[in-house]
Amino acid sequence: MTADRGPVSAAEDGEARFSTWTGKTRGWALRRLPPDKLLPEGQPSYVSSWIYVFGMGAVAAFVYILGSGAVLALNGPTWFHVSGLGRFINSTHLWSVELFFMFMVIHLWGKFWMAAWRGGRALTWITGMLAFVVSIVTAFTGYLLQTNFDSQWIAFQAKDALNAVGVGAWFNVADLGQILMWHITLLPLAVAVVVALHVVLVRMHGVVPPLEAATSDAQLRSAAPIPAVDGEDMK
Amino acid sequence: MLGIKQADAGMPDTGIYFQWGDFLIQFGNLVVIATMVVLFILALVIPFPHGKTRK
Amino acid sequence: MTKAPVSVSWRARNDIASRPWPGTTREYDLFKELAVGLVVVALLVLGLSAVFSSPDEPTVTLKSWALTDPADFVATATTELGGTSGTAGYGPPYNSTPDATQKLGPIDLQSLSGVRLPIDTANDFVIGPLQTLPTPPGAIDEWTKASDTQRASWTMAYGDALSKAPDNDPAKVPPGDYGPVPALAGALLAMAQQGTLDPVLSARGSFYNTDYKASILFLGDGGYFHGLADAQHLTGDQWGMMNETGNYPGQSWLWLFSALYQVEPFKSSPNADVLVVLSMVILTLLLTLVPFIPGLRSLPRRIPVHRLIWRDYYKRR
Numbered sequence: 291m292t293a294d295r296g297p298v299s300a301a302e303d304g305e306a307r308f309s310t311w312t313g314k315t316r317g318w319a320l321r322r323l324p325p326d327k328l329l330p331e332g333q334p335s336y337v338s339s340w341i342y343v344f345g346m347g348a349v350a351a352f353v354y355i356l357g358s359g360a361v362l363a364l365n366g367p368t369w370f371h372v373s374g375l376g377r378f379i380n381s382t383h384l385w386s387v388e389l390f391f392m393f394m395v396i397h398l399w400g401k402f403w404m405a406a407w408r409g410g411r412a413l414t415w416i417t418g419m420l421a422f423v424v425s426i427v428t429a430f431t432g433y434l435l436q437t438n439f440d441s442q443w444i445a446f447q448a449k450d451a452l453n454a455v456g457v458g459a460w461f462n463v464a465d466l467g468q469i470l471m472w473h474i475t476l477l478p479l480a481v482a483v484v485v486a487l488h489v490v491l492v493r494m495h496g497v498v499p500p501l502e503a504a505t506s507d508a509q510l511r512s513a514a515p516i517p518a519v520d521g522e523d524m525k
Numbered sequence: 526m527l528g529i530k531q532a533d534a535g536m537p538d539t540g541i542y543f544q545w546g547d548f549l550i551q552f553g554n555l556v557v558i559a560t561m562v563v564l565f566i567l568a569l570v571i572p573f574p575h576g577k578t579r580k
Numbered sequence: 581m582t583k584a585p586v587s588v589s590w591r592a593r594n595d596i597a598s599r600p601w602p603g604t605t606r607e608y609d610l611f612k613e614l615a616v617g618l619v620v621v622a623l624l625v626l627g628l629s630a631v632f633s634s635p636d637e638p639t640v641t642l643k644s645w646a647l648t649d650p651a652d653f654v655a656t657a658t659t660e661l662g663g664t665s666g667t668a669g670y671g672p673p674y675n676s677t678p679d680a681t682q683k684l685g686p687i688d689l690q691s692l693s694g695v696r697l698p699i700d701t702a703n704d705f706v707i708g709p710l711q712t713l714p715t716p717p718g719a720i721d722e723w724t725k726a727s728d729t730q731r732a733s734w735t736m737a738y739g740d741a742l743s744k745a746p747d748n749d750p751a752k753v754p755p756g757d758y759g760p761v762p763a764l765a766g767a768l769l770a771m772a773q774q775g776t777l778d779p780v781l782s783a784r785g786s787f788y789n790t791d792y793k794a795s796i797l798f799l800g801d802g803g804y805f806h807g808l809a810d811a812q813h814l815t816g817d818q819w820g821m822m823n824e825t826g827n828y829p830g831q832s833w834l835w836l837f838s839a840l841y842q843v844e845p846f847k848s849s850p851n852a853d854v855l856v857v858l859s860m861v862i863l864t865l866l867l868t869l870v871p872f873i874p875g876l877r878s879l880p881r882r883i884p885v886h887r888l889i890w891r892d893y894y895k896r897r
Contacts (some may be wrong), residue, residue: 327600333600333608336720336893343613350617354625365811380627380636384828386808388557389624391833396565403885407871409599419868426833427889433577433831439637440825443809444801445792447820454682454853459673464797467790496601500890501586501881503596507897509529510596539811540827547842549819554827569888577607 292329323494324433330493335509336500341400344393351390355452358383363474367435367466392443394422414495417488424484428477434469497508588881590871637812637825640782640805642795646772649804651748653772656802657765658742660701661723661737668701674797675699682851689854697793699841705798706768709780717767719760726759735761816841836860844881 301409308314361379362370368378371401398418409416434441445463452458462468541552550558592598621737646653660809671680673696681690698704707723710716722730738758746751750762750769755894771777781798783789806815819838824830840846840856850856870876880886887894 294882329610331607332605333611336890337607337608338573338575338606338892339889340571340573341565341889342573343617344564344568346610346613346617346628347621352623353618353622363570370634377633377636381632381634382625384634385628385632386621386625388628388829388887389621392557392561395823395833396568396753398888399565400568402870403880403883404590405775405877405880405886405891407590407877408588409595410590411597414592415590415871416868419864423580423864423868426831427833429833436636437639437815439808439812440635440794440814441638442639442799443805443814444705444821446805447809447814447816451853451857453670453673454690454851455857456672456689456692457581459696462791462793463696463792469867470790487830499601500893501884501886502894505596506891506896507603509896510895524773536666540813540823540825542813549813549842551819551823551829551830554689554835555825555830556820557829558835569885573892575606578604 293475304324323490327496328493333497334499335499336503341396342497344397344400347393348390348397349489351386351393352481354357354382354386355390356482357472358386359478367470368437371437383432385430391429393423398422404498407500408498408501409470409495411491411495411521414488415490416492417484421481421488423476424480429482431473431477434463435466435473437466466488481516586869586881588787588877590877607752616641632828634823640799640808641774641775642777642798643775645799645804646769646777649802650769650773651742651750652803653769654750654765655739655742655748656738657706657768658735658761659801660705660798661707662732662739663762664702664735664739667699667705667797667801673697684851684854684858692891699794699797701801701896704784704794705781706764708785709771709777710764711766712780712785713767713771718761718762719763719767722760723764731761733757738762738765817847836863849887873874 308317312353322335327392358379362383365373365376370380400414430444433444448463449458452461452463461472543550543555544550587593587597588711593714604735605731619673620760633864642653645669656665660668663669667674669680670679671677672691675698676695677739681688705718710720726734734757737756738753738761741753741758742750745754750766753762771780778795782792785796809815809820811819813823814825819835819842822831822838823835837856837860840859841852846852846859864874866873
C-alpha cells in the first residue's frame with residue numbers, strides 16, 4: 291500500500307480527485323468492487339459446506355454448453371443427424387444442459403434455506419431467479435431446434451400455451467429460422483449477461499453470513515472489535 | 526399402487542414410465558430429479574474439508 | 581427465549597449480514613474451484629455422452645403419414661376441406677373462428693394479436709397444393725364453383741361415410757352425394773404418398789422458407805401424429821412437455837407446468853392453457869420476490885436447514 295497506487299488511494303480519499311465521467315466511473319467501481327473483493331484469496335470461515343460448490347458447477351456446465359453449442363452452430367441444426375461426431379457433440383450439449391439445470395436448482399435450494407437474500411442481497415436472489423427463467427426459455431428453444439420427431443411434437447404442443455396468452459403470433463415455435471436466431475444469439479447472450487451480473491453481485495456483497503451469527507461469536511470476536519454494532523442493530 | 530408401464534409396440538424404444546394415479550414420470554426424468562435430491566442431501570451431510578484459517 | 585427472532589429481511593442495515601465480514605476467514609481459491617469444476621463437469625459430460633448418447637427419433641413426414649395410415653390422412657384432408665379440423669377452428673393467430681379463443685374471465689389475450697399467421701385450411705392445405713400439380717384434378721373446378729353450404733354438406737357426408745366405412749377405408753365407402761371431395765382427398769393422398777406434398781406445404785410457393793407451421797398444424801389435425809406422440813408419452817395429459825423420447829431425461833424443470841395440466845381445475849377447463857401459464861407466472865414471481873414476502877421468507881428460519889449447512893460455524897461459536 292504505497293502512495294503511488296493512484297486509483298486506489300484516490301478512491302479511498304473520495305471522489306474529489308476524479309473530474310471526468312470516466313474517472314468517476316472508475317472511482318465508483320473501485321469503491322463498490324475493489325480488486326480484493328472481486329478476486330479474493332479467502333472466504334469467511336462459515337463458507338464451509340459442499341452446498342457452496344454448485345453455483346460454480348453451474349458456471350462450469352454453462353462453459354461446456356456454450357462450447358458444444360458453438361460447434362453445433364458452426365455446422366447447422368441438422369448436422370447431428372448425419373455425422374457421428376455431430377451426434378457426439380449434440381450429446382455433450384444435452385448432458386451439459388442437464389447438469390447445468392441440476393446444479394443450478396441445487397444451488398437455488400441451498401440459497402433458499404440460507405435465506406441468502408439477507409443484508410441487501412435481494413437483487414442477487416432476483417438475478418439468480420432471472421438466470422433460471424431465461425435458461426428455461428433458452429432450453430425450450432433448443433428442444434425446438436432438434437429437427438426430429440421430438441421437436442415436431444413440441445412445436446405442435448407448445449403453440450397452445452403461447453397462443454392462449456397472445457404471444458404465439460410473434461414467437462412462432464414452428465418457425466425454425468426464428469427459433470434458431472433466438473437460441474443461438476439473443477437467449478445465450480441474455481443468460482450470460484444475467485449470470486455475469488449475478489456473479490458480480492455475489493462478489494460485491496460477499497457470501498451471506500449464517501442466520502444466527504452474532505457479534506459474540508468466537509469467529510467474530512477474534513477479529514478487531516467492531517464498536518456500535520449492537521447499538522445500531524436495535525434501530 | 527405403483528405400475529410400471531412399458532408403452533405399446535409401434536415406435537422403437539418408447540421408454541419406461543412409472544405411474545402413481547395421476548402422477549406419471551419418465552425413467553430419465555425420475556433419475557435426474559432423484560439425483561438432484563441425493564446430491565443436495567449429500568452436500569449438506571458430507572463434511573467439507575477444512576482449509577487454512579487466515580486472520 | 582429472550583432473543584429477538586433472527587432477521588430474514590432483505591434490507592441492508594448495519595448488521596452482520598449487511599456489512600463486509602469482519603471475522604475469521606479461510607483460504608478459498610475461487611479460480612481453483614472453477615478449474616476443478618471444469619474438470620469434473622468435463623468428465624461427467626464426456627462420460628454421460630459416451631455411454632448414453634442423445635435421442636434422435638426421426639421426423640414424421642406427410643409422406644410417411646400417407647403411406648402408413650392413408651385412411652387417417654384422407655379423413656383429415658376432408659376435415660381441412662370442410663373447415664372442421666382443429667386448425668380450422670383454432671382462432672387467432674391462424675383464423676378468426678368465433679368463440680374459439682381461451683379466456684381469462686372477460687380478458688381475451690389470444691385475440692390481441694389478431695389473425696397474424698393466417699391459415700385457410702381448405703385452400704392452404706388441400707386446394708392450393710393440388711393446384712401446383714402438373715395436371716391439377718378437374719374436381720378443383722367443381723369445388724371452387726360450389727357454394728359454402730354445398731361444400732359443407734359434401735364434406736360432412738363424406739366425413740360421416742368415412743367414419744362408418746370398415747377400417748375407415750376410403751375404398752369401402754358406399755356411393756353418396758360427396759361431390760368432388762373424394763377426388764380431392766384422393767388426389768392429395770396420392771400427392772403426399774409420392775412425397776411432393778411435403779415441400780409444397782412447407783415452402784408455400786416460395787424458394788426459401790423456415791416456417792413449418794402449415795405442415796405441423798396439418799400433421800397435428802390427424803390421428804397418426806398424436807398416436808405416435810401418445811406412444812412416447814408426449815401428450816399433454818401424459819406430462820408431455822417435460823418428457824423426451826425413449827428413456828432420456830427431458831425438460832424436467834418444467835415439472836410444475838406439466839403437473840398443473842394433470843389436476844383440476846386446469847385439467848377439464850377449456851381455458852387450461854391460459855390458466856396454467858398465468859399460474860406459472862404468479863408462482864415464478866412469488867419465488868423471485870421471496871425476499872419481500874413476509875411468511876414465505878421466514879421459512880428458512882422455521883425449517884432450520886441452515887443449522888446443517890453452517891454446523892461448523894455454529895459448533896465453534
